[in-house]
Amino acid sequence: MSDGLALLESVGHFVRNRSVLPRDPGQNLALSLALSGVAFLLTVIVGHPYIQWLRRHGIGKKIRIEGPEGHLVKLGTPTMGGFMITVPVIVLTVFFNLLGRLSMLLPLGVLIGTAVLGAIDDRLSLVGATRMGLSARFKMIWLLLFSIVAAVILYGPLGLHSIYIPFVGKFDIGAVYLPIAVLAIAGTANAVNLTDGLDTLAGGTAAVAFTAYGIIAFLQGQIQVVTFCFTMVGSVLGFLWYNAHPAQVFMGDTGSLALGASLATAALMTGQWLLLPIIGIVFVAEALSVMLQVAYFKLTNGKRLFRMTPLHHHFELLGWSETQITLRFWLVGMMAGLLGMALALA
Template structure:
């Protein structure tokens, strides 16, 4: 698949995302679909209360619209994974809005639900071994790392659920998750185009365009938040493309910012319990630590974007 064709699909995603986000913004303001106060965030975030949320519906709309236009040009299983995980996020967002607080589904419920969707996705693509590099978790040049199918399934579920919830944790600052996911998604789109796997490359390119379009509304000061609807959908898309291209291990590197965010939470909780109240970070996830340490929100976001770009360039240097 040529770079110009990838660019065309990204442009289509952008062209659908911008008006869709604009329409959602108007509708959400009218019907009161807004962010509620979140007591675990820094005090500076209280000013974000009332910002329209659930903007991640844009990503689902863009993917479905592109799928309808392209038909066989996208991977149906990947659309299934992204849309259903976005749906789980939408339920979570809706519960928080209806109940008047920022708590929706229990973390365990979201984890089990996304793991179930991941398992269905993996079994579905396993039925078409000639189309995807099944059982491959990494490849670079002539090096292909292949594992037993049962282990591939297990690692796949861990990769999808881990990525989904890491992206969800990262979505705590204006534009942070949206901008951070762009470099790894671009790398995976290029890998898919090179293999060649045009359907996976097309889906990734459409996602890139959708993120770029949504970012216009999500930059500081954000007019629209993606909510769990968006973070779960984007995490599913990123991990799904990584699995389809046989690059599960590479995802750990190119998604290094998401890994760091998730690890900061796990380490904070474990250390807090082990020491009966002591903390490693001023606040977790990691982006809140820098905020509490005095960094302006825009500086944290730009530095995390830069870190994501560096991780993705390193990953591309390894596999190119």
């Protein structure tokens, strides 16, 4: 714990002794990486007492009976672990990434709003609750509202309304940008939410995606987005310390909705949002598997395209172990992240 406090104090000293944040790219990157380390340490330090608090208050996850039978052992595992990710990021962003960087109020607001929405959903899906959370329609309405507000801010005050096409260039698409931004934020939030079904799966793949966009932002000189992305990475990795199989805590919708929405917001702020389906290929595959399953089920009067969706459940029923699935999905996510960064350079 003393190491974490010492590192936090050094970062604070670094910022307090400057009237403005450093202009040197190397110093800016150093600060971003330092905050990532601080986020990791803070999450690990507060993780254990927070999980014990969740257990004492009976905040355990209810498991859907239609899921794989092997998941029944997870019944009662503490949930709402997403606060372990979002709270350190919020604190560090407020203290170290807002000075002269007021644009960071946008991803911060998206993070807070979606985390609160997810927490309400998690609270209604605990063991002993009579419901399985908020209705899909209610959640989608609120996600769309958050997404619309974010899209308007991106388009208006931040002046973002362009598309970057690899090997071709940048083009202004005007107001068409607005529905695209709404779809990107709400869609990514839902996709990460669907991915959060195995220990470390959503967290690991999200950390890879945030790293990719942090590097893209650095290449653009957007150090505020770099800092936000790397702070998210550190906090997510700290959460994974406790989410490693067998998980001591689940992030729940508190974490998954916030991760997805803030990832899309960061991608939009870099202007490289066209690469989001590539960098987040695992999230796309998970969401697409659900949509295809539903469509195929309706068209064929009850037949199934996959054994079970989202996609990770299909591989579970094929006999892959939970750790095999998560590690292989991580590898796919890493390669997709590298491809996305390569295309951003193009």
